[in-house]
Amino acid sequence: MAAQSTYLGLVPPAPKRKKKAALLLGIGVDSDGHKRLTTGSNFALIGGTEETHQAMTEKAIKINEKLAAKGKRLEDVSREEFEDIAQSVGLRRQDGAKEN
Numbered sequence: 019m020a021a022q023s024t025y026l027g028l029v030p031p032a033p034k035r036k037k038k039a040a041l042l043l044g045i046g047v048d049s050d051g052h053k054r055l056t057t058g059s060n061f062a063l064i065g066g067t068e069e070t071h072q073a074m075t076e077k078a079i080k081i082n083e084k085l086a087a088k089g090k091r092l093e094d095v096s097r098e099e100f101e102d103i104a105q106s107v108g109l110r111r112q113d114g115a116k117e118n
Contacts, residue, residue, distance in 0.1 A: 040093035041087040042081065058082070060092045080107040 046054070046066015054071045056063040061078040063071060084103045085092060095103070101111065 038093040040091075042078055044078065046070040046074060075109050077104075077109060100107065 040060060044061065044063040044066075044093035046064065048067050048070055050067040052068070054063070054065060054068075056071065056075050058078060060082070063074045063078060064073060065071070081094075081103055084106065085095065088095075092100075104110075108116060
């Protein structure tokens, strides 16, 4: 009977794929003297008057609801799809905004 030999070699680990990350960042430039910060799993909202901050919060929540309805996460949608969703909740691109 022939002897069996086993070779235990080191297999290099599979290359790690970078995990995509995306964050909605809202900055309210108006102020009433209060400091406001609201965060969620994929958004951070800073500043603004109570009214502005509340509007930013509502829009961030609506965007996340629309993403969930599509079964997607923020980092999964294309720029065009995000812009469609943002427009559907009442956001609009500012004139002069860069398109990367």
